[in-house]
Amino acid sequence: MTLARAALLPVLWVAAFALFAWQDGWRLALTALFPNSRNPVFERATLLELVGQHLAIAGLASVLVLIVGLPLAVWATRPSGRPFLPLIANTVSIGQTFPPTAVLFLMLPILGFGAQAAVLALFLYGLLPTVSGALQGLETVPADALEAGIGSGMSERQRLLRLELPLALPSLLAGVRTTLILVMATTTIAPLVGTGGLGVPIIGGLGNDNLAQVLQGALPVAMLALLTDYSMRTLERRLTPWRS
Amino acid sequence: MIEFIGVSKSYNAGTVILNDISLTVERGELVILIGPSGCGKSTLLRLVNRMIAPSSGQILIGGKDSALLDPVELRRGIGYVIQSIGLFPHMTIFENVEVVPSILGTQKAERRSRAESLLHTVGLEPGVYGSRYPRALSGGQQQRVGIARALAADPDVMLMDEPFSAVDPITRGGLQDEFLRIKTEINKTIVFVTHDIDEAIKIGDRVCVLNAGAVQQFDTPEALLRAPANDFVASFLGEDRELKRLSLMPVTALMRIPPSNAGEARGQVLASSSARDALSQLMGASGRELNVMDVAGNVIGLIAMSDYGRNP
Numbered sequence A: 001m002t003l004a005r006a007a008l009l010p011v012l013w014v015a016a017f018a019l020f021a022w023q024d025g026w027r028l029a030l031t032a033l034f035p036n037s038r039n040p041v042f043e044r045a046t047l048l049e050l051v052g053q054h055l056a057i058a059g060l061a062s063v064l065v066l067i068v069g070l071p072l073a074v075w076a077t078r079p080s081g082r083p084f085l086p087l088i089a090n091t092v093s094i095g096q097t098f099p100p101t102a103v104l105f106l107m108l109p110i111l112g113f114g115a116q117a118a119v120l121a122l123f124l125y126g127l128l129p130t131v132s133g134a135l136q137g138l139e140t141v142p143a144d145a146l147e148a149g150i151g152s153g154m155s156e157r158q159r160l161l162r163l164e165l166p167l168a169l170p171s172l173l174a175g176v177r178t179t180l181i182l183v184m185a186t187t188t189i190a191p192l193v194g195t196g197g198l199g200v201p202i203i204g205g206l207g208n209d210n211l212a213q214v215l216q217g218a219l220p221v222a223m224l225a226l227l228t229d230y231s232m233r234t235l236e237r238r239l240t241p242w243r244s
Numbered sequence B: 001m002i003e004f005i006g007v008s009k010s011y012n013a014g015t016v017i018l019n020d021i022s023l024t025v026e027r028g029e030l031v032i033l034i035g036p037s038g039c040g041k042s043t044l045l046r047l048v049n050r051m052i053a054p055s056s057g058q059i060l061i062g063g064k065d066s067a068l069l070d071p072v073e074l075r076r077g078i079g080y081v082i083q084s085i086g087l088f089p090h091m092t093i094f095e096n097v098e099v100v101p102s103i104l105g106t107q108k109a110e111r112r113s114r115a116e117s118l119l120h121t122v123g124l125e126p127g128v129y130g131s132r133y134p135r136a137l138s139g140g141q142q143q144r145v146g147i148a149r150a151l152a153a154d155p156d157v158m159l160m161d162e163p164f165s166a167v168d169p170i171t172r173g174g175l176q177d178e179f180l181r182i183k184t185e186i187n188k189t190i191v192f193v194t195h196d197i198d199e200a201i202k203i204g205d206r207v208c209v210l211n212a213g214a215v216q217q218f219d220t221p222e223a224l225l226r227a228p229a230n231d232f233v234a235s236f237l238g239e240d241r242e243l244k245r246l247s248l249m250p251v252t253a254l255m256r257i258p259p260s261n262a263g264e265a266r267g268q269v270l271a272s273s274s275a276r277d278a279l280s281q282l283m284g285a286s287g288r289e290l291n292v293m294d295v296a297g298n299v300i301g302l303i304a305m306s307d308y309g310r311n312p
């Protein structure tokens, strides 16, 4: 059962990429679905190229979130960083109250047109779920387990690595999952500041009333988001076998 | 050896939790801290491994001022069983027991065999329970794991805070018997908190009765029951304290050596019985004399109601 589940995951990812790579298949299907459309398929780049661009932008922003967000949450729950905990929690949630398009355009004067602006905006936008998930996990480590850890003679570092982080994992990973999906979906508006990705046929299609191209971009985004969600849930179960 | 010298603890001016406590726990001794809820038992215990610091006074461990020792090093040499059990939920039972040896850098194979033997000692089959997570164990089983975990690095000193509180009275009796057996095997200095006076009398070498942050009496269970120092101790011990004292005494301490009429048909009581159990049997036998028998079935004495009057 769990073995079948573990094997299913790579199969699903390979199947999804095979589907993205099958340009002729998309042409056939979209032509059949939209017989009146003059160009139902986006032709300036292959779908696989668009997926690649999309994943590069979303991946970079997500990695930045992890690199910055997780240490930030750990620091905010250590004695040295605790005074900054409210500040960090509030700042990060303000970052998310802006609509992503607004964040994107606010970045324009600073970073100009291009991928950097998109990645930075997505990074700011994706920071909240990871930071707040990690904070919540670290703040709700059972007090009795911590007491036992201190009483066993664990150093602060050992407590963090052996108790606090593992016990924070359920909440932390749920936060990371939300970030990944949020960033994956929001990368769709990155073309507004002049980058590529699956948003290109969507935004272009919306402008030209070309529903076929909108669908060609939107379907892969949805697939990627669902696969990410499923992969993260599998990882969560794998890393926290003690919960079930 | 653990020495408290004029130790006081207060959290803020006005509320004194512990007031000028001085007492000594000898090496290899099991001292019970007992008293009503909130009287400061856990606080006194937690001062030993520096989970908290005293407001004034000193605590010497093996003659050294604990305030001058590195707290992390100090705690690694002291087994600590916390009141709320506090198993690590994300670790298997084996991993829980192996925590201290693993932070001390003991090899994996050595740790595992030690954990297996400790789980046996506390009455849990390692093959059955070792790979489980804590949530799959009952409260009483978790408490046993907590004890095994505290024993894992073979510390000289053990601090045990109500370690049998989560089990029903019957299981608790069994655990206490097991603990008495383990205690003779491990030979450690133990400070043991309980609020159960019967438990204190049964397992303590000496019992320290606390109330309102002060030591009321610190003596052997027998001396405590024979001569309570004040009304508080007397009422804490209960109206049946003479009976409790009899439960500490073997029937052989009260019996008379049989005269010529030995062997006459009478009721019997085993020499290993307590004076209290013998009294109970005497009452059942309408007060008639009983023969005290050794394991080989020989009559070694006689006991009657009248023998209880000259109770030393």
Ligand SMILES: Nc1ncnc2c1ncn2[C@@H]1O[C@H](COP(=O)(O)OP(=O)(O)O)[C@@H](O)[C@H]1O
Binding pocket: B011, B017, B035, B036, B037, B038, B039, B040, B041, B042, B043, B044
């Ligand atoms: N961190 C703390 N701050 C203030 N009061 C405390 C703290 N810890 C314990 N106390 C108080 O100290 C008293 C003794 O507590 P404790 O030693 O846990 O009692 P017990 O004898 O039941 O183990 C209680 O009245 C408790 O409320």
Ligand SMILES: [Mg+2]
Binding pocket: B041, B042, B043, B083, B161
């Ligand atoms: Mg207590």
